Amino acid sequence: MSRGHVAGAALVGMLLAGCVGSAASSSSAGVSPEKVVLGQGRDRTASQTAEDWVTAAEHVAVVTVLRETRGQPSTAEVERREGMIGRQVEIRVDEVVWSAAEAFPRSPAMIEFQVVGWVFNDNSGAGEHKFALRGASRLEPGHSYVLALDWVDDPCAQDPAKGRWALLGGRGTVPYEGGVLGAGEYEGNVFTVAEAREKWQRKDEVTPGLRDQMVGATLDTLRSSLDAATPRPAKAIESTTCDRSG
Numbered sequence: 001m002s003r004g005h006v007a008g009a010a011l012v013g014m015l016l017a018g019c020v021g022s023a024a025s026s027s028s029a030g031v032s033p034e035k036v037v038l039g040q041g042r043d044r045t046a047s048q049t050a051e052d053w054v055t056a057a058e059h060v061a062v063v064t065v066l067r068e069t070r071g072q073p074s075t076a077e078v079e080r081r082e083g084m085i086g087r088q089v090e091i092r093v094d095e096v097v098w099s100a101a102e103a104f105p106r107s108p109a110m111i112e113f114q115v116v117g118w119v120f121n122d123n124s125g126a127g128e129h130k131f132a133l134r135g136a137s138r139l140e141p142g143h144s145y146v147l148a149l150d151w152v153d154d155p156c157a158q159d160p161a162k163g164r165w166a167l168l169g170g171r172g173t174v175p176y177e178g179g180v181l182g183a184g185e186y187e188g189n190v191f192t193v194a195e196a197r198e199k200w201q202r203k204d205e206v207t208p209g210l211r212d213q214m215v216g217a218t219l220d221t222l223r224s225s226l227d228a229a230t231p232r233p234a235k236a237i238e239s240t241t242c243d244r245s246g
Helices: 050-056 075-080 193-200 219-228
Strands: 015-023 036-043 059-070 082-099 110-121 127-133 144-153 163-167 173-177 184-186 189-191
Touching: 036 110, 050 144, 050 219, 059 110, 059 219, 075 082, 082 144, 082 219, 110 163, 144 184, 173 184, 189 193
Parallel strands: 036 127
Antiparallel strands: 015 036, 059 082, 059 144, 082 110, 110 127, 144 163, 144 173, 184 189
8 A cells, every 4th residue: 555556445344245145065176065155245456467466465475374263243143143253364474476666564474364254143053154255265274375465554643664464355365285376275165276277267258367367377477477567557545534443
């Protein structure tokens, strides 16, 4: 955000989700898929193309999710006996793949994100299940990813160093296991490269997105694509109101 990224991005959370009650059905070879409830989300920034990444991100990094902390449902959800449970994940940055020319601040060593966790419905007998956003990785402990990281300024602080790291849209995260892009956790289940390629193929897109193009590729290929992309001109950032109530 300090480079004049997408206007108004600080007003929107990482991803806003609404449960739609569908289940994932993908798996890696020989492993039964875990039932995962999928929901729709609204991306906080564009993440489809390499241009989107280099326009909004300060850094692109290989990360490993170390651990997760379970949140608590609201009092209203407990009384209603159905709702959502969030998570906080602690992430280690293993390698910086790309940085903007005027990136600020420097890439962190560790990051914490608030992400989706589980849904529960004790009224219907459905119980509790993992929840994931459709078309995105869930960010699970023990798994590695490539993340596009955006710095969001704190509207309550004059110091540009006071802010937070945020993710782009759902396509700003790429599973990355065994040194291969595309292999790994996606929608709460583990995918092979072949499964990821089939899952992400979009018949209605003339040009595949960056994430789709990178399935089976190496970090060097991704780095070259980002280096070749041209950021869009910076837009004026909308003024934001300081709100400490949350």
